[in-house]
Amino acid sequence: MKEQKFIKPQTLFVATAFLISLANFLFFKSDISIHLYDTYYVFSQKFFAQLLSLICIACFAIYFACARFAWSLQNPLGYVHYVLTVIPLLIFVLKPSEDIQTVTLMAIIAAGLWVFGQIVLVVNIIRTRRAEIQD
Numbered sequence: 335m336k337e338q339k340f341i342k343p344q345t346l347f348v349a350t351a352f353l354i355s356l357a358n359f360l361f362f363k364s365d366i367s368i369h370l371y372d373t374y375y376v377f378s379q380k381f382f383a384q385l386l387s388l389i390c391i392a393c394f395a396i397y398f399a400c401a402r403f404a405w406s407l408q409n410p411l412g413y414v415h416y417v418l419t420v421i422p423l424l425i426f427v428l429k430p431s432e433d434i435q436t437v438t439l440m441a442i443i444a445a446g447l448w449v450f451g452q453i454v455l456v457v458n459i460i461r462t463r464r465a466e467i468q469d
């Protein structure tokens with residue numbers, strides 16, 4: 335039986351960083367406004383694209399270092415980590431709404447999802463390490 339090959343999470347992170355960086359130079363020109371309490375934050379769409387690219391490169395470095403020097407992380411949790419890291423920030427890069435209350439609510443939800451994604455990364459590292467120790 336032929337073994338199926340899947341794209342590893344680190345490859346997804348590198349591809350996303352490259353594509354977002356390319357789109358950043360070509361397309362992103364607007365601003366994103368977030369209103370939290372009495373403070374009004376205005377960010378460039380390019381800022382979120384650069385932030386997403388840097389986060390993807392950092393995640394790639396973590397997955398690559400673990401695979402190269404210690405142990406390969408589990409792919410299913412890696413895919414969950416990828417989705418929970420990229421999708422919340424990608425929402426801001428694509429800017430689906432002009433309404434400030436909607437954007438503010440999306441910012442809070444996206445921050446929560448992003449933090450949860452980083453918790454998934456830590457869980458992935460711990461579970462993989464425990465599995466290596468038990469074997």
